[in-house]
Amino acid sequence: MHIRQRIVFATIIIALLAFILIVVYMTDNITEGAQLPSGDSITLQSSDITDISPVSTDESNVTDLIDASTEPTETETPDTAGPDNNPPPTEVTNDDDGFIVYHTDSSDIARGSLILINSANYYSPPEDTGFVFIGELKTPHYRVSAPDMLLSGMAIDPLNEMMEAFYDHSGLDNVIVRSAFRDNDSQQQVLDEYIRDVGKTEALKWASPPGYSEHQTGLAVDFGIYRNGAIERFDGAGTYTWFAQNCHKYGFILRYPQNKTTVTKTAYEPWHFRYVGHPHASMIKNKNWCLEEFHQFIHEYSWVDPYKTEIDDTLYAVYFTYNTTIRIPEQYGYMISGTNVDGYIVTYITGPDE
Numbered sequence: 001m002h003i004r005q006r007i008v009f010a011t012i013i014i015a016l017l018a019f020i021l022i023v024v025y026m027t028d029n030i031t032e033g034a035q036l037p038s039g040d041s042i043t044l045q046s047s048d049i050t051d052i053s054p055v056s057t058d059e060s061n062v063t064d065l066i067d068a069s070t071e072p073t074e075t076e077t078p079d080t081a082g083p084d085n086n087p088p089p090t091e092v093t094n095d096d097d098g099f100i101v102y103h104t105d106s107s108d109i110a111r112g113s114l115i116l117i118n119s120a121n122y123y124s125p126p127e128d129t130g131f132v133f134i135g136e137l138k139t140p141h142y143r144v145s146a147p148d149m150l151l152s153g154m155a156i157d158p159l160n161e162m163m164e165a166f167y168d169h170s171g172l173d174n175v176i177v178r179s180a181f182r183d184n185d186s187q188q189q190v191l192d193e194y195i196r197d198v199g200k201t202e203a204l205k206w207a208s209p210p211g212y213s214e215h216q217t218g219l220a221v222d223f224g225i226y227r228n229g230a231i232e233r234f235d236g237a238g239t240y241t242w243f244a245q246n247c248h249k250y251g252f253i254l255r256y257p258q259n260k261t262t263v264t265k266t267a268y269e270p271w272h273f274r275y276v277g278h279p280h281a282s283m284i285k286n287k288n289w290c291l292e293e294f295h296q297f298i299h300e301y302s303w304v305d306p307y308k309t310e311i312d313d314t315l316y317a318v319y320f321t322y323n324t325t326i327r328i329p330e331q332y333g334y335m336i337s338g339t340n341v342d343g344y345i346v347t348y349i350t351g352p353d354e
């Protein structure tokens with residue numbers, strides 16, 4: 001080969017290699033970006049994922065914590081979202097009596113799918129929020145009003161499943177997520193708009209001051225209807241009643257029902273849905289509670305005599321504790337969520353005789 005031809009050939013090879021390297025690097029980054037760790041979740045499960053109820057295995061809110069002394073087991077967690085990328089905020093150990101001992105720290109109280117935020121309970125987000133872009137991960141049959149809209153990582157798969165189930169049911173793909181996560185500034189903006197329109201007293205029934213809106217958790221979504229290039233109000237009527245009737249199957253609740261305004265201190269908002277996870281969304285729905293009433297109820301139960309309830313053929317024990325050290329039978333699936341107020345709600349799968 002002529003020397004010039006060799007140089008040209010070598011240059012082409014080097015350029016090709018560089019191109020492949022860039023593509024590989026970008027693919028890695030995209031994969032990581034698409035699976036931002038759900039760090040705001042302190043939802044845990046025991047080492048045997050098959051013990052978990054079939055409805056509670058959404059990978060995005062599961063952090064598998066396995067004590068070094070136990071056998072590593074297979075999980076359904078994607079490789080890039082494993083414990084290495086998403087270090088647990090707290091420490092877990094196994095004691096000798098078959099219990100997992102979970103040590104929370106003070107920031108954990110604001111983590112988890114059951115946190116309560118309302119006009120009386122201020123929310124200060126943990127640093128590692130674990131938000132994801134809805135526009136990047138959403139399924140085809142619904143819309144988002146802005147490409148950079150954020151949602152808590154633990155709520156994205158359940159949201160997608162709910163939206164696809166609604167499409168299968170109705171053939172409609174015009175539901176739009178018009179608002180999800182809001183930071184302090186955008187929450188203030190929303191409130192200011194209401195104040196301009198209806199005055200301060202009325203405005204506070206519809207929008208909260210910064211720090212008091214559950215939109216700041218990334219666990220809430222507001223729906224609208226996208227029609228002829230405009231967003232119309234989602235009134236939850238007609239075909240759309242499906243959401244209030246079925247959202248619990250996907251871990252969501254209608255957060256501000258019409259018959260609970262005196263408890264929630266918030267006007268009826270047919271468009272506002274909140275992710276609380278399984279089995280709690282079904283508990284709340286079955287008992288006709290709002291989230292405040294669920295919290296009140298569960299505060300009466302301790303680990304000595306937890307509240308037991310059967311949801312989808314699985315028996316759950318649920319209780320409240322102020323303690324930062326929590327012991328849970330290790331053979332079962334379990335979940336811990338802060339209340340954002342005063343302690344933790346512990347949920348585990350149990351048997352009828354235990």
Ligand SMILES: [Zn+2]
Pocket residue numbers: 179215220221222271272273
């Ligand atoms: Zn809302």
